Amino acid sequence: LAKTTQPISMDSYEGQEVNITCSHNNIATNDYITWYQQFPSQGPRFIIQGYKTKVTNEVASLFIPADRKSSTLSLPRVSLSDTAVYYCLVGDYTGNQFYFGTGTSLTVIP
Amino acid sequence: KAGVTQTPRYLIKTRGQQVTLSCSPISGHRSVSWYQQTPGQGLQFLFEYFSETQRNKGNFPGRFSGRQFSNSRSEMNVSTLELGDSALYLCASSPGANYGYTFGSGTRLTVV
Numbered sequence: 001l002a003k004t005t006q007p008i009s010m011d012s013y014e015g016q017e018v019n020i021t022c023s024h025n026n027i028a029t030n031d032y033i034t035w036y037q038q039f040p041s042q043g044p045r046f047i048i049q050g051y052k053t054k055v056t057n058e059v060a061s062l063f064i065p066a067d068r069k070s071s072t073l074s075l076p077r078v079s080l081s082d083t084a085v086y087y088c089l090v091g092d093y094t095g096n097q098f099y100f101g102t103g104t105s106l107t108v109i110p
Numbered sequence: 111k112a113g114v115t116q117t118p119r120y121l122i123k124t125r126g127q128q129v130t131l132s133c134s135p136i137s138g139h140r141s142v143s144w145y146q147q148t149p150g151q152g153l154q155f156l157f158e159y160f161s162e163t164q165r166n167k168g169n170f171p172g173r174f175s176g177r178q179f180s181n182s183r184s185e186m187n188v189s190t191l192e193l194g195d196s197a198l199y200l201c202a203s204s205p206g207a208n209y210g211y212t213f214g215s216g217t218r219l220t221v222v
Binding site for chain 1: 114143145152153154155158166168198200202209210211212213214215216218
């Protein structure tokens with residue numbers, strides 16, 4: 001089971017870029033890396049998924065180095081509404097992708 | 111496009127009772143997974159169904175069970191409820207392998 005390690009919490013000012021790094025030293029060849037965002041009393045929301053190098057969508061970028069033992073979620077110019085818990089998951093359809101860690105609680109400060 | 115629908119949104123049950131929660135996935139999504147979320151334990155994986163078969167299972171007692179129907183709708187059942195079963199139960203669906211999951215808003219279960 002590929003275990004992930006993330007910082008418990010982070011603070012950032014509005015308008016700044018936020019980078020959240022996740023360590024997954026035991027990632028397997030078939031594993032994808034997926035990030036979710038969760039607001040209180042809501043289900044997690046899929047943000048981005050990648051396998052290697054860099055992936056970008058309308059809300060975030062995901063950087064994955066060549067060894068894939070870590071990944072970094074980058075949120076450009078955060079706003080107060082980005083205050084949430086961010087989870088990094090690794091795995092494939094065989095089962096690992098279902099295990100959420102403690103996540104990173106991001107607080108955006110005005 | 112409708113999202114993942116979970117019913118009911120809120121539920122209050124008494125210890126010892128059983129409960130059934132329902133989940134309607136996004137149309138075309140064949141994988142449905144269930145999670146329990148509590149303040150103390152975080153998000154914990156219960157089980158995943160794909161084409162009516164349980165494909166993955168988390169570490170929960172046998173009181174927790176589920177099933178998936180041919181239209182991909184899923185139900186989970188908890189028998190002999192305990193106070194510790196009070197939680198937000200989340201359902202998520204996915205079109206298939208290595209796609210992200212779309213979560214529903216959850217069912218808030220309170221056991222008294």
